[in-house]
Amino acid sequence: MIYFFSTILPQFLDNMQRVIGPLTYTSLNFFLFVAVTALVYFLFPAKKFRWVILLVANIFFYMVCGWRFGLFILFTTLSAYLIGLWLEHRAKASKKLLKEKKAEWSREEKKKYKEKTKVQMRLIMTLALVLNFGILAFLKYYGFFSGSLNDLLGAFKIGFSLPTLKLLMPLGISFYTFQTMGYVVDVYREKTPAQRNPLKLLLFVSFFPQIIQGPISVYDQLAGQLFEGHSFDFTRFKHGCELILWGFFKKLVIADKAVIAITTVTSDYGAYNGTTLTFTVLLYALQLYTDFSGGIDISRGVAQIFGIDMIENFRRPYFSKSINEYWRRWHISLGAWMKNYVFYPIAMSNQFLTVSKNIKQSRFGKTAAGAHIAKVLPTSVASLIVFLLVGIWHGASWKYVAFGVWNGGIIMLSILMQPLFDAAADKLHVNRKSIPFQLFRVFRTFIVVLVGYVFDVAPTFSESMRTFWLFFTGQNFQEGMQQIGSLGLTSNDFNVIGLTTAFLLLVSLFQEKHEKEYGENVRQFLDKKPFMLRWAVVFVGVLAVVVLGVYGSGYNAADFVYMQF
Numbered sequence: 033m034i035y036f037f038s039t040i041l042p043q044f045l046d047n048m049q050r051v052i053g054p055l056t057y058t059s060l061n062f063f064l065f066v067a068v069t070a071l072v073y074f075l076f077p078a079k080k081f082r083w084v085i086l087l088v089a090n091i092f093f094y095m096v097c098g099w100r101f102g103l104f105i106l107f108t109t110l111s112a113y114l115i116g117l118w119l120e121h122r123a124k125a126s127k128k129l130l131k132e133k134k135a136e137w138s139r140e141e142k143k144k145y146k147e148k149t150k151v152q153m154r155l156i157m158t159l160a161l162v163l164n165f166g167i168l169a170f171l172k173y174y175g176f177f178s179g180s181l182n183d184l185l186g187a188f189k190i191g192f193s194l195p196t197l198k199l200l201m202p203l204g205i206s207f208y209t210f211q212t213m214g215y216v217v218d219v220y221r222e223k224t225p226a227q228r229n230p231l232k233l234l235l236f237v238s239f240f241p242q243i244i245q246g247p248i249s250v251y252d253q254l255a256g257q258l259f260e261g262h263s264f265d266f267t268r269f270k271h272g273c274e275l276i277l278w279g280f281f282k283k284l285v286i287a288d289k290a291v292i293a294i295t296t297v298t299s300d301y302g303a304y305n306g307t308t309l310t311f312t313v314l315l316y317a318l319q320l321y322t323d324f325s326g327g328i329d330i331s332r333g334v335a336q337i338f339g340i341d342m343i344e345n346f347r348r349p350y351f352s353k354s355i356n357e358y359w360r361r362w363h364i365s366l367g368a369w370m371k372n373y374v375f376y377p378i379a380m381s382n383q384f385l386t387v388s389k390n391i392k393q394s395r396f397g398k399t400a401a402g403a404h405i406a407k408v409l410p411t412s413v414a415s416l417i418v419f420l421l422v423g424i425w426h427g428a429s430w431k432y433v434a435f436g437v438w439n440g441g442i443i444m445l446s447i448l449m450q451p452l453f454d455a456a457a458d459k460l461h462v463n464r465k466s467i468p469f470q471l472f473r474v475f476r477t478f479i480v481v482l483v484g485y486v487f488d489v490a491p492t493f494s495e496s497m498r499t500f501w502l503f504f505t506g507q508n509f510q511e512g513m514q515q516i517g518s519l520g521l522t523s524n525d526f527n528v529i530g531l532t533t534a535f536l537l538l539v540s541l542f543q544e545k546h547e548k549e550y551g552e553n554v555r556q557f558l559d560k561k562p563f564m565l566r567w568a569v570v571f572v573g574v575l576a577v578v579v580l581g582v583y584g585s586g587y588n589a590a591d592f593v594y595m596q597f
Contacts, residue, residue, distance in 0.1 A: 262339025308514025
């Protein structure tokens, strides 16, 4: 038995990986896998057990993509399953005892018992969070922590250092950890019942369309759809395929062209002037959005083929009029997770409410400024903490810490100083509903977003600081145009990026204008058009991907940006 698990099984799985090949979104193997899974799923006679087909597909997908890390996702599932049952059992036992002692206990005794139960349940929940986020933190941040500490110890000439460990990240660990711990917190809050079938919980944790890069789903929104058997629906199948095609268009035609130039710059970052770096940051804004949103479109499209609707993750973020709005439109599932499980617990904590109350009761709190600060201080500080965590989540580096502080700091200041902004607008007689002012707000927000992107693009924090300096001192348009021309893209490539970006902008403007009618679903709009026009649009989309997309023999499509998470 030991020999089987230590030698035979690993060899079999390695051979299986070699024979099957990669199951990345942009590979033919992935869509053969989806087609076979869908065929078996819809032909399976027992409709109520079709979730088993999805579970088998999840296991197969994870075994092919990263079987060596399968124990991590199993541990997360098992710990969430057991602790979820423990939490539910403790809550039910508490209610039962309170009911039995209703006439016997005083109000004070009942209150004391409820508080004791709440503390116990919080400790149980904390156990799950510490175990799973501890694993994530160790694997993702040990190198950053040990390197920073060793540098500090070396600066003080202390003869001690932490060992260097070569740690690999299991596929999708950030996404499935956040998603599963959200389930545990919801069980603790008694928002959702504990799942009594561990295999069904594993299905929720490992659903293959979202394991690579999300979205981070909520148990109540996704689980029921996974567990019920869906019948084949041609409209949903068609809509799913159209969304996949749109994702391919953004990924292969725009993002994977743009990333060639960006990679050329980042591989020799110090060789480029301020003009080229400005262009690179702008191009990165386009590449990041089309890469991430394109990947999410593929994920949601695949899920829709199976009759499953995953939550929307983008809503045209570059049209945002404030940085706060931008983060409500960008990576919506991460923002919702942070709001529900981090922001509210901090902002509504007794400590913050007490501080706010003390400020309000002070002499300063009697002034207009003091009353405003007392009111918004919990939310503003909670926002800063949330975005510090968001920055750290994006990567183990000081530049990502700076990224989080920048976004959180801007949001914090905008909340605290809102009365000053309003007063200035009134003093200047600004028509806040006018189109020019709305466009100004969009432009201002986009600039703030671009500043944050500098931390993404620059290899290190110090390089990001140098980049800001070059924005003002290193502008040389003529030299910059020569450098841009040597970034690995031809003039035709830049023309394609420009034209397809313009088309993307037109579609986004249509979605923004008709949001109440169609939302992000242009497919419903197309359904109302004549048959020939609908299929002509699809044909042109396929042709654009085939003719203009970056793929083919000898080329590996660039990994999705958020696969590293």
